[in-house]
Amino acid sequence: MTDRPTLAELVDPPFADRHVGPRPAELERMLAAIGAGSLEELGERALPPSIRDSAPVPTSIPEAASETEMLAELRELADRNTVTVPMIGLGYSGTVTPPVIRRHVLENPAWYTAYTPYQPEISQGRLEALLAFQTMVADLTALPIAGASLLDEATAAAEAMTLLRRAGRAKSARFVVDADTLPQTLDVLRTRAEPLGIELVVADLAEGLPEGELFGALLSYPGASGRVRDLRAVVEEVHTRGGLVAVAADLLALTVLTPPGELGADAAVGTTQRFGVPLGFGGPHAGYLSVRQEFARQLPGRLVGVSRDADGNPALRLALQTREQHIRREKATSNICTAQVLLAVVAACYAVYHGPSGLTRIARRTHRFASLLAEGLRAGGVEVVHADFFDTVVARVPDADAVADAAHAAGIAVRRISADTLGLSCSELTTVAHLEALFTAFGVTASVAELDAATDDALPAALRRESEFLTHPTFHEHRSETALMRWLRRLADADLALDRTMIPLGSCTMKLNATAEMEPITWPEFADLHPFAPAADAAGTLEMISRLERWLAELTGYAAVSVQPNAGSQGELAGLLAIAAYHRSRGESERTVCLIPSSAHGTNAASAVMAGMRVVVVGTDALGNVDLDDLRAKIDSHRDTLAALMITYPSTHGVYETDVRLVCEAVHEAGGQVYVDGANLNALVGLSRPGAFGGDVSHLNLHKTFCIPHGGGGPGVGPVAVAEHLAEFLPGRGTVGAVSAAPHGSPGVLPISWAYIRMMGVDGLRRATLTAVAAANYVAARLGEHYPVLYAGAEGLVAHECILDLRGITKESGVTVDDVAKRLADYGLHAPTMSFPVAGTLMVEPTESEDLAEIDRFVDAMIGIREEIRRVQAGEWPVEDNPLRGAPHTAASLVDKWDHPYSRDIAAYPNGLTPGVHDRKVWPPVRRIDQAHGDRNLVCSCPPIEAYSS
Numbered sequence: 001m002t003d004r005p006t007l008a009e010l011v012d013p014p015f016a017d018r019h020v021g022p023r024p025a026e027l028e029r030m031l032a033a034i035g036a037g038s039l040e041e042l043g044e045r046a047l048p049p050s051i052r053d054s055a056p057v058p059t060s061i062p063e064a065a066s067e068t069e070m071l072a073e074l075r076e077l078a079d080r081n082t083v084t085v086p087m088i089g090l091g092y093s094g095t096v097t098p099p100v101i102r103r104h105v106l107e108n109p110a111w112y113t114a115y116t117p118y119q120p121e122i123s124q125g126r127l128e129a130l131l132a133f134q135t136m137v138a139d140l141t142a143l144p145i146a147g148a149s150l151l152d153e154a155t156a157a158a159e160a161m162t163l164l165r166r167a168g169r170a171k172s173a174r175f176v177v178d179a180d181t182l183p184q185t186l187d188v189l190r191t192r193a194e195p196l197g198i199e200l201v202v203a204d205l206a207e208g209l210p211e212g213e214l215f216g217a218l219l220s221y222p223g224a225s226g227r228v229r230d231l232r233a234v235v236e237e238v239h240t241r242g243g244l245v246a247v248a249a250d251l252l253a254l255t256v257l258t259p260p261g262e263l264g265a266d267a268a269v270g271t272t273q274r275f276g277v278p279l280g281f282g283g284p285h286a287g288y289l290s291v292r293q294e295f296a297r298q299l300p301g302r303l304v305g306v307s308r309d310a311d312g313n314p315a316l317r318l319a320l321q322t323r324e325q326h327i328r329r330e331k332a333t334s335n336i337c338t339a340q341v342l343l344a345v346v347a348a349c350y351a352v353y354h355g356p357s358g359l360t361r362i363a364r365r366t367h368r369f370a371s372l373l374a375e376g377l378r379a380g381g382v383e384v385v386h387a388d389f390f391d392t393v394v395a396r397v398p399d400a401d402a403v404a405d406a407a408h409a410a411g412i413a414v415r416r417i418s419a420d421t422l423g424l425s426c427s428e429l430t431t432v433a434h435l436e437a438l439f440t441a442f443g444v445t446a447s448v449a450e451l452d453a454a455t456d457d458a459l460p461a462a463l464r465r466e467s468e469f470l471t472h473p474t475f476h477e478h479r480s481e482t483a484l485m486r487w488l489r490r491l492a493d494a495d496l497a498l499d500r501t502m503i504p505l506g507s508c509t510m511k512l513n514a515t516a517e518m519e520p521i522t523w524p525e526f527a528d529l530h531p532f533a534p535a536a537d538a539a540g541t542l543e544m545i546s547r548l549e550r551w552l553a554e555l556t557g558y559a560a561v562s563v564q565p566n567a568g569s570q571g572e573l574a575g576l577l578a579i580a581a582y583h584r585s586r587g588e589s590e591r592t593v594c595l596i597p598s599s600a601h602g603t604n605a606a607s608a609v610m611a612g613m614r615v616v617v618v619g620t621d622a623l624g625n626v627d628l629d630d631l632r633a634k635i636d637s638h639r640d641t642l643a644a645l646m647i648t649y650p651s652t653h654g655v656y657e658t659d660v661r662l663v664c665e666a667v668h669e670a671g672g673q674v675y676v677d678g679a680n681l682n683a684l685v686g687l688s689r690p691g692a693f694g695g696d697v698s699h700l701n702l703h704k705t706f707c708i709p710h711g712g713g714g715p716g717v718g719p720v721a722v723a724e725h726l727a728e729f730l731p732g733r734g735t736v737g738a739v740s741a742a743p744h745g746s747p748g749v750l751p752i753s754w755a756y757i758r759m760m761g762v763d764g765l766r767r768a769t770l771t772a773v774a775a776a777n778y779v780a781a782r783l784g785e786h787y788p789v790l791y792a793g794a795e796g797l798v799a800h801e802c803i804l805d806l807r808g809i810t811k812e813s814g815v816t817v818d819d820v821a822k823r824l825a826d827y828g829l830h831a832p833t834m835s836f837p838v839a840g841t842l843m844v845e846p847t848e849s850e851d852l853a854e855i856d857r858f859v860d861a862m863i864g865i866r867e868e869i870r871r872v873q874a875g876e877w878p879v880e881d882n883p884l885r886g887a888p889h890t891a892a893s894l895v896d897k898w899d900h901p902y903s904r905d906i907a908a909y910p911n912g913l914t915p916g917v918h919d920r921k922v923w924p925p926v927r928r929i930d931q932a933h934g935d936r937n938l939v940c941s942c943p944p945i946e947a948y949s950s
């Protein structure tokens, strides 16, 4: 009886024990290596007292819940939602995510935990899927260059607008938008046009182009009303007047309609949501943008291209403007960084699985239902507004609300356009039963079978698509489930994601994305909500969003939060627009200068320009901190025009700057506002709040600190958090327009962050932060003697990441950061962030989720690599031919003739082979990729199969 445990001793361990990697004994070893007695002591020493919260901060965040408890609470919220058949349209359609794609992509960590493919040799799988995405968009729109996704349709339209302005020759600042454009697209266009001095002219282009000059136009195809028009005449007229044309087009409709490229358009934009991506109450979904060949170099966002590897084999990588904001900063064409890769992969898989014939069948079926619906209504005496449409029927009735209510009672949500007009959008989900229910709601009697026998299609004859699309074998070879499953597995096996290795990417916070956090995102109650569903139908999701916004506000020390921005970059834009609006509201519209430290993330400068600000760069001192003297000088010379300072905290150098309060005070004293880039919040949560140490506004990256997986380059959520005086300037709340298409951005993935906070509680979050700081300092302590750690704060400690300086080593040995990054792939590891924020360095962020064994595996690999560098330095291996320069090594490269001065063993098994132990070797599928070759010979869609045999 005596050694019997009590119930209290047997409670579930907290979720934080699962989220945090190091076991207690491991943590002790890590702290010993750093020379700290405890996590708390480490925090005391690492964080400057000036930023620390002296007393616990009261929050509404409850005590940590277990996984089971959290899931029960989310289930309860989910049950408060009412899912209806979505016939609202407005750019969001019902769709079926094929279960094989849901399970093998959307719910598969091999796909969702991957990072943006900046290390292409270990990212060939997602690059191949993205190439299929680009090919799909290019083929369907008949415009040859398509990027690897944008954030949504509305922001894609805004990107197209600025692209046409850059690419065209017209001097005019006028951009004409057809009145039949999605309202949310118009809203975002207004937000984005205003600070850039673009004059938007909204006009009904069915009546002809308005008089006057213009640099471009946006047309919709079909329009927001569902009407399909022949755009050729307008396109020609715009061209005649020296402008360029973008067409917002429905990709599914383009399987049966003449594509924009064949109508003469210069660019096409839209969403790929209806290609199998759940509605999610607005997102995340992949937007697309495709352009004519000559605009390839103007394309914002990422573009996947074909190149070749060191052995001459075809290999994929990001082409041209990769990381362009980092290089071009305030001259960047766009601020987009994180995009929507995971959703682009889903959409591409949908096209691969259905193939051109399957997509055409789905389109025809969708159109057929719409045609029968229109005819049934007409026959029943209801006025149908447009004769030519693809999927949307607009009907006029005496009392639209009464009909909409009746439809809703039957489980169908329709669009209430006005007091007497309704929109009814068909989709892949539409059934005969839905049509019958709608007829009843309209008080019409009709037989769908009889209508089917007697009704013609409603597509204009002159706009039938004749050209082929998706002819590439990729869209024909994976049509059985077995074939698709194996294709997906083959692609995933080519990539290194978090399910195989730590991804120590500084500034990116590649931490655990727990299964319990991920599960709810595919629950139908969350996944199948239309963004414009009646609020009562989304009660549970709205409650979840408002709690999450409150928690985030409390954790950051701000008054209000909006989750609308779809990535950090969009949060930056929203925050800066809030600042600009604030100054304007006080009659200080001359305040337009934005101070940005030279070490800032490239998106900062690009966002400032998009917000209509002028960037003035502030230097950093020898320690990597903002140079206070330079800051004061810059403030002095721009005192009357100072709008804001953008500062990242902890700095992009991974250091807690001691003087951040002084910095904030100096800016405030001059009448400026302080923007604290919160991408590095993983070093602050639970310890310090930017809103409390001087920030007026911050964006957070839920896909970094708050566990939304990176998805191979998106989705992201970049909430913007503001102090009280800026709350009225949050996006879409009146003064400042929307920055995303959907009112709440990407609610589909918000349960992840909600679940994380709910299961960690404030104590767990604080523990995560301190553990992340311990992990970074452990790496710095162990690697410091092999690679200089570039910056450290007071007490010689770093924050949650550390920069390893290879510049001296490169100078002495000729071995570059590239060589080290690629060599890590031979060790089965993902490289750290390369050359950001300092060229020639590696920035390591282990996060709190990695256990000591994995961190040591990385550290040991880096030490092994340092030894290899020494052998190069000693002349044992030539600079041009050694295991580093030759990295990564494929299996094929070893079985051929071998004429290198190092052995095959060293090439492939740098750690040595351990007999009898399961072989953890990960074989990179390609060797080092030739970037320049790909940029010179730009190929951005699936190359013909023959290309692979040469």
Ligand SMILES: *Cc1c(COP(=O)(O)O)cnc(C)c1O
Pocket (backbone or CB within 6 Å): 336, 337, 338, 507, 508, 567, 568, 569, 570, 601, 603, 604, 648, 652, 677, 679, 680, 701, 716, 718
């Ligand atoms: C990641 C990051 C951003 C941009 O966030 P996205 O979601 O990729 O747009 C901005 N600033 C810093 C410091 C970052 O690390």
